[in-house]
Amino acid sequence: MLYYSIVPGEKIFAEEESELEFKEVEIAGTRLLLRLTGEKKGEIARVISSNPQDYLDTPYQPGTEVELNLELKK
Numbered sequence: 001m002l003y004y005s006i007v008p009g010e011k012i013f014a015e016e017e018s019e020l021e022f023k024e025v026e027i028a029g030t031r032l033l034l035r036l037t038g039e040k041k042g043e044i045a046r047v048i049s050s051n052p053q054d055y056l057d058t059p060y061q062p063g064t065e066v067e068l069n070l071e072l073k074k
Helices: 054-055
Strands: 023-029 029-038 041-048 066-068
Touching: 029 054
Parallel strands: none
Antiparallel strands: 023 029, 029 041, 041 066
């Protein structure tokens, strides 16, 4: 079988990886999408904001590891 594409064959025919788990949180007024890497740790995958200044905050850049301190509010 021949397949002509600009997409690399490794991406097309790759084995499916385990499902990644994401969680949307708000830290210091900035909404972030985290990829959970551990029980109480996550890596910032995306900044969700309409404020351009939020994208320039270095502590909240994609790829940054953060700790989750989620407490249940009563």
